[in-house]
Amino acid sequence: MSLPEPPPARPPTWGQDPDPSPAPAATGRWTPVRAATCASAACLVVLLLGVLAGRPDAAVLGVAPLLLAVRALHGRPAGPVRARFEAGDVDDDPDARGGGGRLHATLRLEGPGRWAAVTTTRQGRRGTEVLVRLADERRLPVVARTVRTGPQEVATAVVQGVGLDGASVAEPTPPVTRSTVVLPATTPLLDLPLPSRLRGLTGPHESRRPGEGGGLRDVHPWAPGDRLRRIDWRVTARRSPDLRELYVRREHAQAEAVVVLVVDSRDDVGPDPRTWRGSVAPRPQDATSLDRARQAAASLARAYLAAGDRVGLDDLGVRRRPVPPGGGRRQLDRIRHALALTAPEGEPAARLRPPRLPSGALVVVFSTFLDDESAAVAARWRTAGHRVVAVDVLPRLRASGLYDRERLALRMMTLTREDRMAELADQDVELVTWRDEPAVALRVLARRAQRRAGAGVAR
Amino acid sequence: MSARFGSEGFGAWVLDRIGPTARAPRGRGEQPEVTVRTGPAVPAAAVRAVLALAAVAAALVAGTMPGGVVPPGVLTLLVVVALAPAVVPRAPVAALLVLVVGVRVLLADPASPLVLAVLVLALHVVLRLAAVVARVGWRGRIEVAVLTDDLRAAVAVQVGAQALALLAGAVLGAGGAAGTGGWHVVGMLAVVGLAATAMVRPVRPWWRGQPDA
Numbered sequence: 001m002s003l004p005e006p007p008p009a010r011p012p013t014w015g016q017d018p019d020p021s022p023a024p025a026a027t028g029r030w031t032p033v034r035a036a037t038c039a040s041a042a043c044l045v046v047l048l049l050g051v052l053a054g055r056p057d058a059a060v061l062g063v064a065p066l067l068l069a070v071r072a073l074h075g076r077p078a079g080p081v082r083a084r085f086e087a088g089d090v091d092d093d094p095d096a097r098g099g100g101g102r103l104h105a106t107l108r109l110e111g112p113g114r115w116a117a118v119t120t121t122r123q124g125r126r127g128t129e130v131l132v133r134l135a136d137e138r139r140l141p142v143v144a145r146t147v148r149t150g151p152q153e154v155a156t157a158v159v160q161g162v163g164l165d166g167a168s169v170a171e172p173t174p175p176v177t178r179s180t181v182v183l184p185a186t187t188p189l190l191d192l193p194l195p196s197r198l199r200g201l202t203g204p205h206e207s208r209r210p211g212e213g214g215g216l217r218d219v220h221p222w223a224p225g226d227r228l229r230r231i232d233w234r235v236t237a238r239r240s241p242d243l244r245e246l247y248v249r250r251e252h253a254q255a256e257a258v259v260v261l262v263v264d265s266r267d268d269v270g271p272d273p274r275t276w277r278g279s280v281a282p283r284p285q286d287a288t289s290l291d292r293a294r295q296a297a298a299s300l301a302r303a304y305l306a307a308g309d310r311v312g313l314d315d316l317g318v319r320r321r322p323v324p325p326g327g328g329r330r331q332l333d334r335i336r337h338a339l340a341l342t343a344p345e346g347e348p349a350a351r352l353r354p355p356r357l358p359s360g361a362l363v364v365v366f367s368t369f370l371d372d373e374s375a376a377v378a379a380r381w382r383t384a385g386h387r388v389v390a391v392d393v394l395p396r397l398r399a400s401g402l403y404d405r406e407r408l409a410l411r412m413m414t415l416t417r418e419d420r421m422a423e424l425a426d427q428d429v430e431l432v433t434w435r436d437e438p439a440v441a442l443r444v445l446a447r448r449a450q451r452r453a454g455a456g457v458a459r
Numbered sequence: 460m461s462a463r464f465g466s467e468g469f470g471a472w473v474l475d476r477i478g479p480t481a482r483a484p485r486g487r488g489e490q491p492e493v494t495v496r497t498g499p500a501v502p503a504a505a506v507r508a509v510l511a512l513a514a515v516a517a518a519l520v521a522g523t524m525p526g527g528v529v530p531p532g533v534l535t536l537l538v539v540v541a542l543a544p545a546v547v548p549r550a551p552v553a554a555l556l557v558l559v560v561g562v563r564v565l566l567a568d569p570a571s572p573l574v575l576a577v578l579v580l581a582l583h584v585v586l587r588l589a590a591v592v593a594r595v596g597w598r599g600r601i602e603v604a605v606l607t608d609d610l611r612a613a614v615a616v617q618v619g620a621q622a623l624a625l626l627a628g629a630v631l632g633a634g635g636a637a638g639t640g641g642w643h644v645v646g647m648l649a650v651v652g653l654a655a656t657a658m659v660r661p662v663r664p665w666w667r668g669q670p671d672a
Contacts, residue, residue: 035593038551039586044653046561051646056627057575058564059646062557064579064620065586068613070653107495115605117594120493127493129599130500131591133608141496155493164609166590284492 028080029171032073036167040069072167081111081134081161081170083118085154085178088141103144105154105178110137113161113170120155123281127155134161142178146284149185149291150340154178181340184294189303189439191446193430194257196387197360203256204308211253222246257309258325258358261297261335264367264374265290265317265342271395273402273410292393293366294339296434300364301335313338314355316367316374317348325358354380362387366434368394370413375420379427389445390424392433500600503592510588511545514556517581521560526568537563544585548593553586572628579624583617 043062050059088104109116109132116134120127122144132138144154156177161170198207206214219235220226222245230248239247268290269275270282282288287295301311305327312325313335323331323338354377357363363386367374375390382388394417399407425431432441518541522529529537540559543552560578564570570578595601 033590033593035549035551035553036586036590038554039557039589042554042557042561043586044650046557047646047653048650049561049565051643051650053565054643055565055569056630056646057570057624058561060575060620060623060627061561061564061578061582063623063649064583064613064616066653067616067619071612114608115594118495120495122493125492126598128491128495129503129596130495130497130602131503131595131599131605132495132497132602133604142493143496144493145490146492160594162594165587166594169594 028078030076030078030161030163030168031171032076032168033166036069036072036165040066040167043069068165069167072164075164076168077112077114077161077163077170079112081109081113081116081159081173083107083109083157083159083173083176085142085157085176086139088143088154101145101147103146103152103154103180103182105142105144105180107140107142107155107157107159107176108137109134109140109159111161111170112136114164115162115166117160117162119158119160121157122155122284123153125281131162144284146182147287147291148282148284149182149294150343152180152182154180181337183336183340184291184298186299186302187295187439189299190443192300192303192307192442193362193387193389193445193448195259195360195362196385198255198257199358199360200256201253203254205255205257206252207255209253209255210250212251213254214252217250217252219247220250222248226250256327257304258312258361259300259304259309260312260314260322260325260357260361260363261301262314262316262355262363262365262377263290263293263297263339263342264365265293265315265344266348266373267368267370268344269368269370269394271398273397273399273406287395289368289393289395290342290344292395292434293391294342296366296391296393296438297339297364298336302332305329305332311335312358312361314357315342316351316355316365316377318342318345319349322355325361351377357381357386360386362389364389364391366391366393368392369417369420369424370394372420375424378424378429382427382429388429390421390429390431391438392421392431396435497600497602499603501603501606503595503599503601504597506588506601506606507545507548507592507597510548510585510592511542513581513584513588514541514544514553517541517560517578517585518556520574520577520581521563521567524563524567524570524574527566529563544589545592548589553589556585557582569631570628572625575624575628576621579620580617583613583620587613 043066086106160172232249235247270286270288310325314322518537
């Protein structure tokens with residue numbers, strides 16, 4: 001019976017690469033190539049046999065390669081070959097115009113060899129293998145194609161110097177790696193849901209409190225504190241022709257919404273369930289759940305901030321200081337950078353209580369809901385009175401190529417997850433799936449809350 | 460079979476043991492994940508094909524030389540040996556091809572100048588391309604600058620070798636295999652000279668690396 005694969009001994013590391021080392025070098029030892037040496041020896045043997053047998057036609061067969069081999073033997077290079085990555089230049093990539101999903105770096109080679117064999121890999125998968133002319137120094141643009149965001153490996157390269165005519169080779173350099181952080185892109189959104197309570201006396205939204213700047217709230221008899229310019233003389237003339245009482249027009253106040261985006265970084269799963277163990281990285285053209293969460297959170301942050309609201313960011317998987325709610329363009333940059341650095345970090349500690357949020361904030365939870373924790377946290381926030389929107393960022397799964405046992409496990413997981421999300425809906429948590437048309441789903445949620453003036457959740 | 464290899468059968472049993480990467484290979488026509496931008500380059504498979512053609516040409520020309528008919532089985536073996544450098548260039552099979560062709564020329568009648576020129580050129584091409592493709596895999600790419608590197612010296616040496624081949628043909632045509640004592644001496648001097656040049660200790664031994672490294 002086929003045994004299931006053992007669990008990984010440590011968390012997946014394909015998404016977290018250390019910073020590139022300065023310039024690791026090999027020891028500088030060059031060794032003759034066995035095949036070339038044997039070929040030269042064979043040519044010498046044929047020459048000797050031809051001379052001894054009195055056959056000059058046989059003797060001259062290998063003279064040309066033999067002469068070049070002797071020349072290559074004496075021109076054998078010495079010294080180490082160095083390889084290091086530098087920042088890439090987008091101008092080196094003619095295909096980069098108008099197209100995203102490309103990570104650039106420049107591989108710089110230095111060494112005494114004539115050629116260099118460059119082998120690249122990415123996240124453990126084979127990349128490109130090229131044999132290039134070295135000539136002491138060479139700069140090679142390296143391009144990686146991926147739709148992934150966050151901490152990303154551009155490439156890992158191993159370089160081996162090759163001597164004249166391929167007669168000698170240097171020791172391969174230690175692997176050099178280039179990593180970068182890819183900021184999440186944003187997608188335009190339509191109307192957005194608002195929290196149950198708006199805050200402050202300024203902002204883009206009309207609140208239910210009396211104030212200034214909003215629409216007409218009511219017409220009320222003048223009271224001390226009302227400004228004289230608020231007096232509505234037409235209503236006053238109609239209701240109190242003798243001017244015994246003055247009437248003022250009262251308006252709704254303007255207010256801003258506080259939105260807290262909560263990303264569940266504990267899961268980073270792709271559409272292929274076979275990669276969920278973490279031992280194999282998802283394919284570069286497959287956006288994982290965390291990529292979708294980053295894109296969704298960045299899109300919402302951009303839309304809310306553009307409307308003038310305050311947006312904060314928290315992480316369910318890692319306990320670190322959250323990005324407090326704020327507004328403006330720089331807040332969007334802060335949130336995008338924080339989202340890009342959000343990644344699974346080992347075994348997450350169990351939370352005793354959900355993170356604290358500003359009162360009346362709209363909470364948007366981005367999660368795969370593959371376990372109970374994120375759903376439980378969302379339900380507790382809803383119980384505490386927050387309006388909670390749960391965004392399902394699990395990509396559409398690919399079941400093709402799965403074994404029967406894996407298909408069965410996937411089916412069981414899907415059923416459990418559907419039950420969990422149905423329970424969330426019962427607890428008045430609004431669900432949005434970030435797949436086909438998330439903007440439409442968010443607009444539906446937004447219109448559901450616009451039944452009364454002054455925003456808020458319909459109760 | 461099901462009891463031994465599980466419900467998915469032998470294929471799944473093997474793939475489980477190879478590793479998870481074996482189940483998700485890169486699709487055909489899919490661009491590689493990482494590309495290195497170089498100068499004009501050719502696929503290594505094309506260079507291997509040229510290498511195979513040159514080697515097979517050398518083997519067939521040597522095998523069909525007059526003087527002693529080569530049985531079809533041996534000729535097939537010759538072609539297999541000729542294909543080996545293109546398949547496993549890191550193994551010393553190109554040396555085997557040189558030895559086989561050399562022995563065949565020794566056993567055959569004296570070669571005509573045209574045949575000799577073809578053999579001299581083909582063996583040189585085989586050894587040069589084998590040294591190149593040995594450094595890169597089947598899916599790799601080879602810069603054209605690598606193939607043309609030091610081409611002037613290679614052409615000069617090849618022209619000299621062709622001149623020597625013409626001279627050898629003339630010597631054989633004039634005096635036959637026997638009674639050519641003059642070139643014997645020259646040949647032995649060449650062997651000794653090349654061996655001594657190869658074995659002389661270099662000024663800076665390569666096995667010690669760079670002094671300041």
